[in-house]
Amino acid sequence: MTSVHRRAVPVPSRLGIGPMSKNAVDACIAVAHRRRQPLMLIPSRRQVEAEAQGGGYVEGWNTETFAAYVRHHDPEGLILLCRDHGGPYQNPRERAERLSGEAAMISAMASFREDVQQGFDLLHIDTSMDLDGVADVQVAIDRAVELYGECAEAAAQAGRSPMYEIGFEDQGRDTNDPFEFRDQLDAVLAALARHGLPRPTFVVAQTATKVVETDNVGAFSAAPSAVTYTVSALAGLTADRGIALKAHNCDYLTGAEVRALSGAGVDALNVAPEFGVVETRAFLRLLDRLGLTAQRDAFLAEAYASGLWRKWMAPDTTATDTDRAVIAGHYVYGSAKFAEIKEVAAKAAIREGIDVDTYLRDAVAEAIERYAAALPHPVPSPLAVAGN
Template identity: 25%
Template sequence: MNVKNKKMIKAIDKTKRKLDMPKTEYVLKRIKELEADGHSPRTLFAACPNSISVIQASLRAAKRNNAPIKFATTLNQVDTDRGYTGFSHSEFVRYVERECQKINFGGPVIIAIDHGGPWLKDKQSTEKWSLNEAMDGVKQSFEEAVKAGFDLIHVDPTVDIFLEPNETISIAAVAERTIELIKHIEDFRRKNKYPPISYEVGTEEVHGGLADEKTFDTFLELLKSGLKEANLEDVWPCFIVGKVGTDLHTATFDPEVASTLTQKVKPFGSLIKGHYTDGVTNPEAYPLTGMGAANVGPEFTISEYEALIELEKIEEKLYEEGRIAIKSNMKDLLWSSVIESGRWMKWLFDDEKGKSFEQISPERQEWLISTGCRYIWQKPEIVIARYQLYENLKSNGFEAEEIVLSRIERDMDNYFHSFNLVGLNKYL
């Protein structure tokens, strides 16, 4: 680590100790101060670390752009059972630290749980855990995250699998469960003398009950009064997730709605967080409306998938020319593994449910596979195939892994630039 980066880290740590401020809130505070001094508004970029390649690309892109990076890890990805990435909470933190050392990156890295709530982990939903079982499982995950040194936890109890198909969870239940989970984290953290962390609450999805402004307002008031009653007046989320026009299949950000929600949470001292920012058509509008942060995830799985398919086309040509002995069969293995996993069924449209994979349109098949690869990247046969693909190209002068990482980084650069994050670290 060079002297400049060492000084940067020491400065941040010193400020945090002085203000007793979590890393996330320190970075947000500095962004606000810089804007008051005439700098452009900024929005934090959060990457969903759904593969080893995405983690590496995120840190490389953050270093090149001299900007902070936030990792939003779901409980499906990183958890006590190691999720589909193969990491527990402590292992994930150690891996990120190791990768930072490898590339000599000393900028702020914010590590967070994303969508932490009952039944948002697929296993809980498919096995139909009871409410108590699901809440206890989430609480255990939160404890491990605190112990591992996570910086932020998104508390999101907005799903209830035992409701009727057309029934929406009550906003009172969402607020009650949110407070219960935050209280559990704070009791555990304070009892064991772990440092303060930051919080994010709410969801942008309709099933969460925060889809309209009236319900959004009600949630904020219930949360405020509930935390006060629990003697947690000093705890308040820095991020509240807002429905700002984007969802899994919609890529247009709504600046007017975002501005309205931003003004609603401003008196509370919070910022609006956007989810499903993948492939958004107008990312440059996020900072202009005061958005605090935005998550991007499946887009980078598609980036990785497309890069591997590009490499396989090169491999096929090399094979035809007799320059390699064995093909990796990367694409066929990816498709068969995703289909066999059954995880693609989670993302079916209503009119697709009940159909076999072959009965779905080719365009949708491609999307389900390219985004579903995140679930199977770490399967042994896929790891072996990737190694074979990389070695085949390496023996013929191609830097295969570099091509994959560069493709993901290119798509990440779009957000670093659009969110005005380039060069931010020199002010932190």
């Protein structure tokens, strides 16, 4: 088995950014243009979704309005629109309504079809989830191949050529076993080949990166030498097959840790919730600076009451209510209550010569820059150069 990664796989970008808010999207565009470096915006189905499926929680955007906003503000085309975690049971409604596997697949494909129609550059087909937990690996693989074929057919009908990313395991704290990963990947590639489907640009592997609360608690941080050795083996496997290795859950890593993952052969990585926390902390600092204690408390209460911090908490958490509210802050940016709070802050800030959105956008851009600076520039893939 290959144990040393040969970085020869072309990729459209090294860094995927979660669009946690309009300011995060604007920050991503600003960094891409400032660095002359392509970046990926990676909305999940929770964040941005087809209008027919209820849209998402970010800025009230649906797939069409999100794509239109980004294209309008990125005339040079440095931003790639990339569906993250598309697949069955990735929209909370599919579990809430107890959809069957077949119905969840139909729903997922409707979402993908809208992505294709709106010109998304890359589709992440993630079939790791099932109705009541994690899907069996073989079930996940079968579903991934089915959706892949339907996406390719929809793309051909629309005259599009999106790239693809595949993953069929929920993210954990450890790495994949390279031998098991090889067998799973080869099974998927063989199935794709039988159906005459193109190879994916990215495959997601377990790279021992895992976000809990506001820390990365994956094994990478605890045992970097052992993890980088295994990641190098995984990267060698993907490179030998002409596919780039993608790492997810890379929030809260240091620059040195990002460089170590990249050096081990990770071709690209995703960061998302950290940028929501960065913006929330920046807004709280601004409220403190402006002396808006009542608005600060109201924002924290609104975020805490959402309960959307629960999925991020450690079982033995010692987090305070404020810590929990900070984790959930970005989920309530679209609420009427937050709009009222932000309006008060904007009026107070302008008297101090501060534009609130510029202040918040700059904070997120600084965080994005930290990751972008730690990664090499991409070797463009033919599909990325050709466009969609």
